[in-house]
Amino acid sequence: MCLRELCDVRSPNQCGWVIEAFGGAESVFFRPSSASGRERVSWKSTQPISMKSWNVDFLNSSYSTSDSLSNPNRTSRCSCECSTKHQYALVILNQSFSLPLLQRVWHSSSWRSCADGGANRLYDLLRSYHIDPRLYLPDWIEGDLDSLRCDVREYYASQGVPVVQNDCQNSTDLMKCVFAIQAKEKAEGRTKFSENDHTAESEQYDIVILGGLAGRLDQTIHTLSYLHKLRKTRKRVYAVTDDNVGWVLDSGEHHIYIDHTLLGQTCGLLPVGIDETILSTSGLRWNLTDHPSSFDGLVSTSNHLVPSEPVVWVKTTKSIWWTAELRPLGKGTVQNGKDDK
Numbered sequence: 001m002c003l004r005e006l007c008d009v010r011s012p013n014q015c016g017w018v019i020e021a022f023g024g025a026e027s028v029f030f031r032p033s034s035a036s037g038r039e040r041v042s043w044k045s046t047q048p049i050s051m052k053s054w055n056v057d058f059l060n061s062s063y064s065t066s067d068s069l070s071n072p073n074r075t076s077r078c079s080c081e082c083s084t085k086h087q088y089a090l091v092i093l094n095q096s097f098s099l100p101l102l103q104r105v106w107h108s109s110s111w112r113s114c115a116d117g118g119a120n121r122l123y124d125l126l127r128s129y130h131i132d133p134r135l136y137l138p139d140w141i142e143g144d145l146d147s148l149r150c151d152v153r154e155y156y157a158s159q160g161v162p163v164v165q166n167d168c169q170n171s172t173d174l175m176k177c178v179f180a181i182q183a184k185e186k187a188e189g190r191t192k193f194s195e196n197d198h199t200a201e202s203e204q205y206d207i208v209i210l211g212g213l214a215g216r217l218d219q220t221i222h223t224l225s226y227l228h229k230l231r232k233t234r235k236r237v238y239a240v241t242d243d244n245v246g247w248v249l250d251s252g253e254h255h256i257y258i259d260h261t262l263l264g265q266t267c268g269l270l271p272v273g274i275d276e277t278i279l280s281t282s283g284l285r286w287n288l289t290d291h292p293s294s295f296d297g298l299v300s301t302s303n304h305l306v307p308s309e310p311v312v313w314v315k316t317t318k319s320i321w322w323t324a325e326l327r328p329l330g331k332g333t334v335q336n337g338k339d340d341k
Helices: 099-107 118-128 150-158 173-187 217-230
Strands: 018-021 026-033 037-044 051-054 088-092 109-115 140-143 163-165 191-194 199-202 206-210 237-240 244-249 252-257 263-270 277-282 291-293 300-304 311-316 320-326
Touching: 051 244, 088 099, 088 118, 088 173, 099 109, 099 118, 099 206, 109 118, 109 173, 118 150, 140 173, 150 163, 173 206, 173 217, 217 237, 217 244, 217 320, 263 311, 311 320
Parallel strands: 051 252, 088 109, 088 206, 109 140, 140 163, 206 237
Antiparallel strands: 018 026, 026 037, 191 199, 237 244, 244 320, 252 311, 263 300, 263 320, 277 291, 277 311
């Protein structure tokens, strides 16, 4: 008997089951008991454990080729040798970023959007390097447009870039761009129905958010919160700044393929948005074995990647944030006022 036969885990209160940990080979939950109120039950899965793989190939300069501009449907080869063909959708937020970081995430992406004032950041950065902005035209600009400057709006509109004013105050500019990605996926027929298990098999874009982990604290918290929520509907969502790259690891097991030429020494496993998780790791300087982690207890910050280890393994009973330090990416490539790829 599987857990879903005992209880719909999405609505545990309907049958009285309360999930404590769900993921990996063993799950722990409680069932009603007349004697003690709740009885702890351990359930072991007979199905193979799904291992999710991650990498930061979208930061690799080898993807910064002219093919990214001539072929908008390009896919990147995955360094972890999984069967997934990664296509990235970029969201540029209204925070500062460097030219080399922009070039790497831009040229590895198949679709690029700016969240409101993110278009100002893109336009101003290119102008500061005397780069023709037409070489970096976003596919979409959306937000309530309270930050987008008139001159920038007029320029991109004149270049045929859709500029969408969305005044909904129940969603942030980041959320509106993610909704646009979802609409694009639906229009492209990327969600398919599986007759075998009657579920949706989605060929989603991997989302790369440029910004969101620096600047105003409330905006950073929004990024942490929003990616925590997106873990249930999106396969992979990354946030990257010039200093850090991070994403949410959902409950279960993960392989993180480490490119030591891109990632620095420091990393962290942060129990954000949960009460407590049980962590096990390998491939780090200070590994954990079935160790509780919470804001009231241990938080694995300032851990270290090991140069001889190409893969970090993480097992967590609840979702956490993984962060890693980013090495300097150089000065960018500009020659004669043009983007030199």
